[in-house]
Amino acid sequence: MTALAHTETPEIEHALRAAFDGLRAGFEAERDxxxxxxLDRLRRLETMVTAMAPAMAAAISADFGHRPAQVTQLADLTPVLLGLRHARRHLRGWMKTRRMPTSLIYRPGHNRLMRQPLGVVGIVSPWNFPGLLALGPALAAxxxxxxxxxxxxxxGPRFSELLREQVGAHFGADEMVVVTGDADLGRAFVALPFDHLLFTGSTAVGRQVALAAAxxxxxxTLELGGKSPAIIGAGADLERTALRLVAGKLLNAGQTCIAxxxxxxxxxxxQAFVDALRRAHRQLxxxxxxxxxxxxxxxxxxYRRLLALLDEARAQGAEVLSLHDEGPSDAARKLPLHVVLRPMAAMRVMQEELFGPILPVLAYDDVDETIRHINAGDRPLALYWFGSDDAEREKVLRQTxxxxxxxxxxxxxxxxxxLPFGGVGASGMGAYHGEWGFRTFSKETGVFHQHPLAGTRLLYxxxxxxxxxxxxxIRRIG
Known part of the structure; x- marks a missing residue:
């Protein structure tokens, strides 16, 4: 059996350890x-993802209550398939041992850099983009x-079970395994002696994961979240900006770590910008x-948490506007985009990552004011700037x-x-995607080759x- 199903709490540690030991044995039998x-493993992963695409879309939609198949195609399937294609194309070069510069004083010896597998990699993935955030790191590992x-x-139990079954059908128990279960299993999982652990989720849980791994x-590698700002800068086209911002904010109904x-x-x-947002919302x-x-x-x-955030903001004096004629739909758990005007710093909408279709709007007089606001908080996972003033753009990018x-x-x-993808500070540590993923899950080993005629014997x-x-x-010329 190549995958581990949910087990009762007394059996979790033993079952997880058995699965981990199978992977460890596989690595020890083929360390490099x-x-x-x-390439064969990457091709099997591509075959698996392609074959399970319709079932993946259906399972994720059922887990959400409803999610369009097109969102799964755009955000969970296509990035994984493109990542697989990119990795296959560049893998030979990534694996190559590199000749590195050698200082004059150490010649005729020479340096090389080897990239070696770490061993067994653990991946804890979230529910919001369950395909991308499980299989993106997996393909890199x-x-x-x-x-x-x-x-x-x-x-996301339906998708989790589908992934467990599909990985079990396409990979051996000594290659890749999916384990499913609740928070007890999650705690036991992150306590295993992995050679590297990647977690995607909230900052609060990320701290617990880091402590367990320590x-x-x-x-x-922690991919967390936070309050990612968007800045409407000098020269921004409000209509185009509003359309792009609403499209990004409402993808997955805002349940996106980089929204x-x-x-x-x-x-x-x-006021002009809020009106443009309303038009964009109704257009999309x-x-x-x-x-x-x-x-x-x-x-x-x-869903109830999001409604409570809006109620609290109203009660504390903010102006809360729905940008659509429809209100919240309790039966469908669908919430149109709401903007919060004149939010105060102490409000939860300005303290918590929203993870939904709520968008506080901060008015500023000078972009330096916004830069100070961003820098006063935790470092965000993403930042967005809209405008045509190159000097302002570079100022924002370099000072945040x-x-x-x-x-x-x-x-x-x-x-x-x-490009690497990863957080900084409270929004995470480490990065992956492309070659950065390959390097994250590799040990870059420096190797110095000494020459038979080396003069180091004169230092004995x-x-x-x-x-x-x-x-x-040596001090003069080194």
Whole structure:
């Protein structure tokens, strides 16, 4: 059996350890798989993803209550398939041992850099983009020659079970395994002695994962979240900007870790911008509750949390506007985009990552004011700037620090295989995608090759005049 189903709490640790030990044994039997083996695993993963695409879309939609198949195609399937294609195309070069520069004083010796698999990689993936955030890291880990163990979110049980079955059908128990279960299983999972652990989820849970991994000195990549700002800068086209911002904000109904969490707008343009947002919302989603293109909020608890955030903002004096004629649909768990005007810093809408179709609007008089606001909080996972003033753009980019940036649009930096994707500070640590994923799951080993005629014997004891002269020469020319 190549996958582990949910087990009762007393059996979790034993069952997980047995699955982990199977992967460890597979790695020990083949510590440095060659190019052909790695390509075969990537091809099998592509075959699996392609074959399960319709079932994946149906399972994810059922887990959410409703999510358009097109969103799964755009955000879960296509990025994984493109990532697989990119990895296969570049894998030979990534694996190549590189000759590195060697200082004159160490010649005729020479340096090389080897990239070696780490061993067994653990991946904890969330419910919001369950295909992308489980299989994106997995393809990077497989490309790097590792064995992989995935724990998907229990909030998406249908997709998790589908993934468990499909991985079991396409990979051996010593190659890649999916384990499914609740929070107890999750806690036991992150306590395993992985060679690297990647977690995608909330900052609060990420801290717990880092603490659990630290007990084993397991290095971690944490892809978290936070309050990602959008800035409407000088020269921004309000209609185009509003359309792109609404499209990014409402993809997956805002249940996206890099969705714009609030927007800063020049004070004199706030009303015009809100009007443009309203037009964009109605253009993209003429209806909400019955619209097959609009995603439901994934759980009743999360839906009620969003409504409570809006109620609290109203009660504390903010102006809350629905940008659609329709109100919230309790039956469908669908919520149209709401903007919050004049939010105060102490409100939860300005303290918590919203993860839904709520967009606070901050008015500013000078872009420096917005820069100070961003820098006063935790470093965000994403930042978005809209405008045509190159000097202002560079000022914003250089005086803030975010995990990644898209200029004059939202979200699209996550799809670039030639760029790293990762957080900074409270929004995460480490990065993957493309070669950065390969390197994250590899040990870059420096190797120095000494030459038979090396003069280092002159530095051996007993120390005397020759040693002093040679060490002085090394300091001058090294």
């Amino acid at each position: 798989p060659g190019l052909a083996v790695r 497989l490309a790097a020659g590792n064995r992989v163990m995935i724990k998907p979110s229990e909030i 007990a084993n000195l397991t290095p971690v 714009p969490d609030y927007v800063a707008v020049p004070r004199g343009q706030v 989603y003429p209806t909400v509750a019955t619209n097959p293109d609009y995603t439901a909020i994934a759980t009743e608890r999360h 620090l975010a995990g990644g940036v898209t200029v004059n649009d939202t979200l699209w930096h996550i799809g670039q295989e030639a 004891p007993p120390y005397g005049r020759v040693f002093q002269r040679l060490s002085a020469l």
